[in-house]
Structures are given as structure tokens and as C-alpha cells.
Amino acid sequence: MKRFANRFSSRLLFSGLLILLFLVTLAGCGKEKGKAPVGGEKGAAGNTIRIGVAGAHSGDLASYGLPTVKAAELVVKDINAKGGILGKKVELIVEDDVCKPEMAANTAAKLVSAKVDAVIGHICSGATKAAIGIYKDAGIVAISPSATNPELTQSGQYPNFFRTIAPDDAQAKMEVDFAINRLNARRIAILHDKGDYGKGLAEYAKKFVETSGTAQVVLFEGVTPGAVDYSAVVQKIKGANADAVIYGGYHPEASSIVMQMRKKGMKTPFLSDDGVKDITFIKVAGSFAEGVYATGPRDTSANPLTIAATEAHKKAYGSDPGAFFLNAYAATQALLHAIEKAGSPDYEKVKAALRSQEVETPLGKIHFDEKGEAVGVGFAMYQVKNGVFSEVK
Incomplete structure (x- = not known):
């Protein structure tokens, strides 16, 4: 009988433990009070404004994408030091698309799932084209510093797309x-x-x-x-x-x-x-690069904001900025300025603010037209001389 009683007590104890474990697990499956569901609410609905940064951050074309990450980091660091936007800190969510369309669609899906409020990018036109429709369906504005394919703006298919560079x-x-x-x-x-x-x-x-x-x-x-x-x-x-x-x-x-x-x-x-006007071209081609011409964004090196942004890059990263850095710096400034002027990251309000509110950037004072083109931004011709691209006057 004693042996039977011990076995019965053990079974009761084991059953009690199972019930307790089940109740704890069930409680954990429920949404905790005050917390967002898995995946999070859209940034501004929580504690931060979340900005995606999408582009080539690895592979052969990383020299085009990484400067955009650095530009966004510098702008956000400065803004957060001043208290953020609308009383909220700005958070960057960085995703690599390797400048490949098939990767860009996946990158866009990740950023949508991360509940970003807007996107800086993508970098390459093909990748941008693959991603921009996904953002449109999700009600997310995207500003590219370098995607120059004319159809992105001129087709009228992507009202959520803006860029800080002139078209091809x-x-x-x-x-x-x-x-x-x-x-x-x-x-x-x-x-x-x-x-x-x-x-x-x-x-x-x-x-x-x-x-x-x-x-x-x-x-x-x-x-x-x-x-x-x-x-x-x-x-x-x-x-x-x-x-x-x-x-x-x-x-x-x-x-x-x-x-x-x-x-x-x-x-x-x-x-x-501008896909060639990059120091990497000169490094790879060496002396054979001499004399090659390439178009690129206009030289704004005399602009005080350009000087300040360049110095900030040198101080933070110990090097000169790379391709499209200034365009990305301006894109980040314009986007966060629009969110602030709109009073929220609301899709329609931010689009309206981008088109109506001017902002001072390293590219000059800019706003965007109805198609999403930056007004006043254009190209210049450059030539490789003595190992550097120099503007042809």
C-alpha cells in the first residue's frame, strides 16, 4: 500500500507540473499589456520613427550603397542629438539587396515586415523597380539617391517614389x-x-x-x-x-x-x-582610366552644408565620402524634414510635404515635383585626370 501511495503521489505531482507548465505557456502566447504584436507596430506608433536603408551593402557594387548608409547614420545621429523628430528618436533598419532585383523584392518585404515608416533607397534602378511596388502597396514612401531610370517617375506608376538625382x-x-x-x-x-x-x-x-x-x-x-x-x-x-x-x-x-x-x-x-563615376572604377582600371568621361551629380563642394557633411564623414569614418553620399544625405534630410512638417509619418501627408516643403541640403534648397523629381538637381560632365574625376567646365 505504501508503495502504491508513493506512486500515486508522484503521478499527482507530475500532473500538477504539466498543468502549471501549460498555463504559463498559454499566458506567454497572449499579447502582453502595452507591447506591440510580433513584428511591431509601425515605428511612429511605438517609441521610434523607423527608417529603412536599402541598397548594395556587399558585392561588386557595395561602393555605391555603403555611402548611403553612412549618410543616413550621420543625419540621424545629428537629429537624435537634438531630440529626434516629433518627440521620437529615429531608428535605422539597414537591409542589403546587392543591387539585384531578385534580392531587392525580398529586402522590401523584410522592411515592410519590420514596420518601417519610410525608406532611403534603393540604389540601383533595377533593384528599385523590383521593390518600389511592394512599398506602394504597403503605403510607404521611398527616396532614392541614385536610381535614375526615367520610368520610375515618368510612368506615374509609383506615386510613393522620390529621388535626389536627375533621371537618365x-x-x-x-x-x-x-x-x-x-x-x-x-x-x-x-x-x-x-x-x-x-x-x-x-x-x-x-x-x-x-x-x-x-x-x-x-x-x-x-x-x-x-x-x-x-x-x-x-x-x-x-x-x-x-x-x-x-x-x-x-x-x-x-x-x-x-x-x-x-x-x-x-x-x-x-x-x-554616374554608375561609373566612382573611385572604384579608377582603382580597378588604373592608368587606363585616364581620360575617361562620366556624368555625375553637379559639384556642390562650395556649399557650406556639403563642407560640413564631408567633414562629419571624415571625422566619423576616417575617409572621404563615396558615391552618392551627398544625394543620400539630402534624401535623408528631406524625408525627415517632411515627416516633421507633416506632423506624422502618415503616407499621404509625407508625400504632400515632400512636394511642398523646401529643405536646405548639400545639393541646395530642394523640394520635389509631382512626379517625384528633385527640383534644381542635375548632372555635370567629369573626366579622369591624374587619377581623380574632375568636372569639365
């Missing part, structure tokens, strides 16, 4: 005009990397050449990104007797093409875009 049609027009009027080119070869950004720019360049009345396109061809050998297309440029090359795309392919052209003794002027 303006960039392509400058390149064509420069090739024809300054370099006296009459036979122009146009290459691209088959992507939304590079091909789009090349198609605009082709149209401008064909309607110029003084020059012709002697070669229009796409190249494969990441290829080791571009000798076939280099030979086509030579065979077409081109007296200028316009390339739409990014620095990895541009540096390879230029190097192979110069090694073959071809001195044909090479013009490209």
Missing part, C-alpha cells in the same frame, strides 16, 4: 551633346549591360544620336555583366570605326572594356554615366 534621359542627353559638340564625334558606338539602368540609358542615348542630324549610331550592343573577356565587343568597336563610345552600366564592366580597348592601342573617347 537628362544624363544621356548630356553625354550625346558632349560627344557631338565637344568631341566632334560623328560615329558613335553605344554599349550597355542589359539592365534596367544601363540599357535604359543607352536607348535614350541612341535616340538622341539618331535625332541629332549630325551623328549616327554605328554599333548598339549589350554586354554580359561579370564576363572576363570583352575582346569581341572591343573588336566590333574598332571594326565600326567609332570615334566615341557611350556606355550605360556600372564600373566593373566599364573598367574591363576600357582596359581592353587601351591595351589594343585604341584611343577612342569613352563616355559613361
Whole structure:
């Protein structure tokens, strides 16, 4: 009997423990008072205003994306030191899309799940195009410092999209005009990397050449990104007797093409875009980069805000800023200024504030038009001289 009683008591104790464990687990599954559900409420509904920063933070094009992260960090650090926005601190949620459309869609989904109030990015046009519709459906504004594909604004499909850089049609027009009027080119070869950004720019360049009345396109061809050998297309440029090359795309392919052209003794002027106007192009191409032209954002180095932002970068990171840093700095300032003027991160109110409220930035005093373009922002032509890009006056 004693043995039976002990076994019975043990069973009662074990059953009691199971019931207690079940009740604790059940309580844990319920929403705690005052806490947001899993995933969190949208930033401003909680304790912070959450801003996503999306772009290439690794891979070949990280030199385009990482400066945007640093720009956003510096602006937010300054604003938080002054008390934040609307009485709330600003929090950055950084996500890497490697500048690939298939990754960008996943990145956008992550930021939506993180309940961000707005996004700085993306960096590349193809990645931006893949992500921007996801933000639109979620009622999230996105401002890119570098996505230049014209359709992003001109199609009217993305009322939530803004940018602090001019579109590719303006960039392509400058390149064509420069090739024809300054370099006296009459036979122009146009290459691209088959992507939304590079091909789009090349198609605009082709149209401008064909309607110029003084020059012709002697070669229009796409190249494969990441290829080791571009000798076939280099030979086509030579065979077409081109007296200028316009390339739409990014620095990895541009540096390879230029190097192979110069090694073959071809001195044909090479013009490209803001996807090439980056110190990484010069580092990779080395001495072969000398003389290459590329369009990029206008030089605002004399602007006191540019000087201050550049010095802040040097102090914080021990180096000069990289590509699109100033555009990203301006984008972050404009976005947070709009949220403050709107009185909340409300989607419609922030869009209206971006279009109506001017803000002082390193790019100058800017606001946005109905399409999302930054008013007063444009391009300039640069040339590599003595290992650096210098503006061509």
C-alpha cells in the first residue's frame, strides 16, 4: 500500500507540473499589456520613427550603397542629438539587396515586415523597380539617391517614389551633346549591360544620336555583366570605326572594356554615366582610366552644408565620402524634414510635404515635383585626370 501511495503521489505531482507548465505557456502566447504584436507596430506608433536603408551593402557594387548608409547614420545621429523628430528618436533598419532585383523584392518585404515608416533607397534602378511596388502597396514612401531610370517617375506608376538625382534621359542627353559638340564625334558606338539602368540609358542615348542630324549610331550592343573577356565587343568597336563610345552600366564592366580597348592601342573617347563615376572604377582600371568621361551629380563642394557633411564623414569614418553620399544625405534630410512638417509619418501627408516643403541640403534648397523629381538637381560632365574625376567646365 505504501508503495502504491508513493506512486500515486508522484503521478499527482507530475500532473500538477504539466498543468502549471501549460498555463504559463498559454499566458506567454497572449499579447502582453502595452507591447506591440510580433513584428511591431509601425515605428511612429511605438517609441521610434523607423527608417529603412536599402541598397548594395556587399558585392561588386557595395561602393555605391555603403555611402548611403553612412549618410543616413550621420543625419540621424545629428537629429537624435537634438531630440529626434516629433518627440521620437529615429531608428535605422539597414537591409542589403546587392543591387539585384531578385534580392531587392525580398529586402522590401523584410522592411515592410519590420514596420518601417519610410525608406532611403534603393540604389540601383533595377533593384528599385523590383521593390518600389511592394512599398506602394504597403503605403510607404521611398527616396532614392541614385536610381535614375526615367520610368520610375515618368510612368506615374509609383506615386510613393522620390529621388535626389536627375533621371537618365537628362544624363544621356548630356553625354550625346558632349560627344557631338565637344568631341566632334560623328560615329558613335553605344554599349550597355542589359539592365534596367544601363540599357535604359543607352536607348535614350541612341535616340538622341539618331535625332541629332549630325551623328549616327554605328554599333548598339549589350554586354554580359561579370564576363572576363570583352575582346569581341572591343573588336566590333574598332571594326565600326567609332570615334566615341557611350556606355550605360556600372564600373566593373566599364573598367574591363576600357582596359581592353587601351591595351589594343585604341584611343577612342569613352563616355559613361554616374554608375561609373566612382573611385572604384579608377582603382580597378588604373592608368587606363585616364581620360575617361562620366556624368555625375553637379559639384556642390562650395556649399557650406556639403563642407560640413564631408567633414562629419571624415571625422566619423576616417575617409572621404563615396558615391552618392551627398544625394543620400539630402534624401535623408528631406524625408525627415517632411515627416516633421507633416506632423506624422502618415503616407499621404509625407508625400504632400515632400512636394511642398523646401529643405536646405548639400545639393541646395530642394523640394520635389509631382512626379517625384528633385527640383534644381542635375548632372555635370567629369573626366579622369591624374587619377581623380574632375568636372569639365
